[in-house]
Amino acid sequence: MPPGATLTPSSDTDPAISTSALSRHFGDLVAVDKVSLSVLPGEIFGLIGSNGAGKSTLIKMLTTLLPPSSGAARVAGFDIIAQAGEVRRSIGYVPQMLSADGALTGYENLLLSARLYVIPRRERAQRIAEALAMMNLTRDADRLVQHYSGGMIRRLEIAQSMLHRPKILVMDEPTVGLDPLARHAVWDAIRALRETRRMTILITTHDMEEADELCDRLALMRHGRIEIIGAPAELKRQVGPEATLDDVFAHYTGVDIEPEGGYQQARQARRSAREHG
Amino acid sequence: MAKYSDISPVTDYATQVLAVADAELRKLRHDPMELLSRAVQPALWLVLFGQVMAQVRGLSAGINYLDFLAPGILAQSVLFVAIFYGIAAIWERDLGVLHRYLVSPAPRTALVLGKALSSGARGLSQAVVVYGLAFVLGIQVSLEPRHVLGIIAFIALGSALFCTLSLIVACLVRTRERFMGIGQMLTMPIFFASNAIYPIRLMPLWLRAISRLNPLTYEVDGLRAFMLRNGVSTIGIGLDFLVLITTFTGFVAIAARLYPRMGE
Numbered sequence: 001m002p003p004g005a006t007l008t009p010s011s012d013t014d015p016a017i018s019t020s021a022l023s024r025h026f027g028d029l030v031a032v033d034k035v036s037l038s039v040l041p042g043e044i045f046g047l048i049g050s051n052g053a054g055k056s057t058l059i060k061m062l063t064t065l066l067p068p069s070s071g072a073a074r075v076a077g078f079d080i081i082a083q084a085g086e087v088r089r090s091i092g093y094v095p096q097m098l099s100a101d102g103a104l105t106g107y108e109n110l111l112l113s114a115r116l117y118v119i120p121r122r123e124r125a126q127r128i129a130e131a132l133a134m135m136n137l138t139r140d141a142d143r144l145v146q147h148y149s150g151g152m153i154r155r156l157e158i159a160q161s162m163l164h165r166p167k168i169l170v171m172d173e174p175t176v177g178l179d180p181l182a183r184h185a186v187w188d189a190i191r192a193l194r195e196t197r198r199m200t201i202l203i204t205t206h207d208m209e210e211a212d213e214l215c216d217r218l219a220l221m222r223h224g225r226i227e228i229i230g231a232p233a234e235l236k237r238q239v240g241p242e243a244t245l246d247d248v249f250a251h252y253t254g255v256d257i258e259p260e261g262g263y264q265q266a267r268q269a270r271r272s273a274r275e276h277g
Numbered sequence: 278m279a280k281y282s283d284i285s286p287v288t289d290y291a292t293q294v295l296a297v298a299d300a301e302l303r304k305l306r307h308d309p310m311e312l313l314s315r316a317v318q319p320a321l322w323l324v325l326f327g328q329v330m331a332q333v334r335g336l337s338a339g340i341n342y343l344d345f346l347a348p349g350i351l352a353q354s355v356l357f358v359a360i361f362y363g364i365a366a367i368w369e370r371d372l373g374v375l376h377r378y379l380v381s382p383a384p385r386t387a388l389v390l391g392k393a394l395s396s397g398a399r400g401l402s403q404a405v406v407v408y409g410l411a412f413v414l415g416i417q418v419s420l421e422p423r424h425v426l427g428i429i430a431f432i433a434l435g436s437a438l439f440c441t442l443s444l445i446v447a448c449l450v451r452t453r454e455r456f457m458g459i460g461q462m463l464t465m466p467i468f469f470a471s472n473a474i475y476p477i478r479l480m481p482l483w484l485r486a487i488s489r490l491n492p493l494t495y496e497v498d499g500l501r502a503f504m505l506r507n508g509v510s511t512i513g514i515g516l517d518f519l520v521l522i523t524t525f526t527g528f529v530a531i532a533a534r535l536y537p538r539m540g541e
Contacts, residue, residue, distance in 0.1 A: 065379055088382040097371075098374070115299075117381060
């Protein structure tokens with residue numbers, strides 16, 4: 001596509017992300033089942049739910065990593081299948097797993113991202129410096145990432161995802177395995193991005209405190225479907241006057257233990273928890 | 278809105294290919310031990326295997342066996358370095374580093390070509406080691422500029438080709454354990470069903486036919502013509518090059534199709 005061309009104009013009132021009956025099957029397993037939702041521009045939107053509820057699968061489809069089985073979705077106004085390239089240019093993605101390369105320095109990781117997104121050469125140095133400063137990593141830029149702490153790696157990954165000034169940032173479990181201090185630093189970084197860059201932020205989380213503190217709205221997923229969507233306060237009110245978000249979670253997911261995501265997922269979660277920790 | 282480069286799609290593409298290759302080479306610079314450890318194997322082959330096999334009469338008919346062997350060992354060490362890329366790709370996938378590449382707007386062929394290019398550069402560093410060994414062993418190495426250029430071209434192309442093959446296998450098997458098995462199953466036949474350590478004329482007919490389908494045969498033939506002072510190609514440099522470049526192009530197309538599956 002030629003530079004500057006727009007296939008679909010998206011204004012400030014159009015949803016940043018919208019899905020309609022989006023589904024993904026793995027053989028007989030329905031991981032995401034006809035999900036329809038809208039995320040508004042400038043919102044911090046949280047997906048909550050147990051392991052295997054379909055959060056990560058949904059996010060993989062929205063970031064073009066995984067093709068849907070059926071249904072449709074638009075991200076930043078672009079169709080996730082027909083306009084995958086445009087979607088990729090419009091979003092930043094911080095995977096749950098460790099995506100910064102430990103064998104490179106912080107600066108080199110940022111340089112790699114800047115080049116993959118073809119940020120013009122004359123702007124590269126300045127944008128990298130800005131991102132480092134914003135994520136409070138300037139002093140550690142020339143150290144190998146394998147010597148970083150978990151919180152620093154997370155902040156570096158956020159810096160990498162925002163270099164190309166995306167409209168939308170997608171983060172899978174942004175603070176899993178971090179100590180409280182590092183967790184708050186990541187929250188501050190996410191809030192700062194929303195305030196200064198007017199970014200829309202979509203996160204998945206297991207952490208009800210994070211969902212409550214950080215998110216404007218939440219969608220609770222169960223068995224691949226969305227059970228309920230609303231602001232944290234609203235959801236709590238619906239369950240009871242004194243209800244916490246944990247109560248909301250228990251109320252909608254039921255007392256039954258959800259089928260776990262299996263060995264592979266457990267292994268990945270633990271590994272990434274270890275590496276970030 | 279994300280900014281686009283205002284230069285051209287071609288330079289954008291080159292930037293993305295070089296970004297991937299540069300990251301690989303920077304890792305090598307941070308940890309140069311890898312280069313040293315990779316020098317051991319060709320040394321063993323040339324010094325131990327080569328010295329002993331040079332005594333076998335059928336092998337050294339009319340030629341100095343060490344001269345014959347050196348380009349074959351050069352090709353082998355390049356092959357072994359390149360095959361390592363598949364396991365590295367699986368490692369990157371398990372960690373999550375791969376997802377960073379796959380969510381970027383870089384065309385999938387650019388991602389594959391970047392890896393292939395860095396494999397070419399790694400291969401050239403192997404060449405420096407093998408040339409050094411060859412000097413020490415008194416092998417008649419040619420340093421004529423056009424020969425050196427020929428060597429660079431064939432090594433870069435050969436490493437890129439086998440790196441891409443390795444990426445294809447990685448995309449198909451997806452786990453480190455399976456790749457280890459398949460990798461062994463792949464490199465040994467590629468090596469032995471080629472002209473790397475013995476001439477094709479000594480092979481039984483069925484093996485000759487297989488060796489003709491083996492890209493390594495064409496790489497070794499090219500290296501043999503360019504590395505030695507009076508080296509000759511038995512297949513023809515033009516055909517060697519054509520087979521390698523065609524196979525490489527096909528492999529890149531396949532790898533670029535399969536690569537996104539690694540992120541699913």
